Amino acid sequence: MSRNSRMSRAALLALGSLLTAAPVALAQSAPPAGVTPMAGAPNETDSESADRFPVFAITGVEVLHSRLQPQIQVITVRGLTSADGWSDGELVPLTRGTPPDGVLDLVFVADAPSESAAPTGYTPMHAILPLSTDFPVKAVRVRSATNSVLLKDLQGAAEAKAPIEPCKQCVGRLLVAKGAAAPSGVAENQVLHADDLPPNTRIIRATDGIADVRRDPDRLTILVDEDDRVVDAVWE
Numbered sequence: 001m002s003r004n005s006r007m008s009r010a011a012l013l014a015l016g017s018l019l020t021a022a023p024v025a026l027a028q029s030a031p032p033a034g035v036t037p038m039a040g041a042p043n044e045t046d047s048e049s050a051d052r053f054p055v056f057a058i059t060g061v062e063v064l065h066s067r068l069q070p071q072i073q074v075i076t077v078r079g080l081t082s083a084d085g086w087s088d089g090e091l092v093p094l095t096r097g098t099p100p101d102g103v104l105d106l107v108f109v110a111d112a113p114s115e116s117a118a119p120t121g122y123t124p125m126h127a128i129l130p131l132s133t134d135f136p137v138k139a140v141r142v143r144s145a146t147n148s149v150l151l152k153d154l155q156g157a158a159e160a161k162a163p164i165e166p167c168k169q170c171v172g173r174l175l176v177a178k179g180a181a182a183p184s185g186v187a188e189n190q191v192l193h194a195d196d197l198p199p200n201t202r203i204i205r206a207t208d209g210i211a212d213v214r215r216d217p218d219r220l221t222i223l224v225d226e227d228d229r230v231v232d233a234v235w236e
Helices: 009-016 044-049
Strands: 052-054 057-065 072-081 087-093 103-111 123-132 139-143 148-151 157-159 174-176 191-193 202-204 220-224 230-235
Touching: 057 139, 057 148, 072 087, 072 103, 072 139, 087 123, 103 123, 148 157
Parallel strands: 103 139, 174 191, 202 220
Antiparallel strands: 052 103, 057 072, 057 157, 072 123, 087 103, 139 148, 220 230
16 A cells, blocks of 8 residues: 555644634523523633534433522533543533423533544543523433433433444454455454444545545544555544
């Protein structure tokens, strides 16, 4: 394989810097009535200037109830980011005012790292959102880049299975297409199954062009050579 047929992580980052991703588009700029902003949470100006994206996955949603007066409820959410370096996570309502169906719909967003990152493993992150006890909500749904978790009972908790991490050590492995079996004679620890990759993974082969260079830190990009061997992998 010639050197020109390979793209380093630095080169991919350079392409991604040509365009700046816009902040997450949300339906409102302030929490609905009854939702108390977190102390120290970024204000609207900060959010507009930051490079904010949904976290990769939600793994748990719970509502904590205070025993002291005045009583409050605190929505606490656990999630995973694609790599280290994410910060300032917050829960942002997707609708204004009282939800008509009684379900408070939130998205878990955070400041993404300024540079691309190797897939070394998901990183846990949590966020909270205080909620007045008289706010008319019967359930809470929290969304990420890849899933959503619905908590139907505000007295309980809801969990989601953490996504697998198929590409922590995938450089040098043989990429096997979705639905295909690994070639005979190739050890399983030398195989990367496309079926195990996140749904929005971008696979760039040696002869492929690149039509989209917009940055997305929730998208895994894998580069493979003429023999379908992985030569690089990066969260953009």
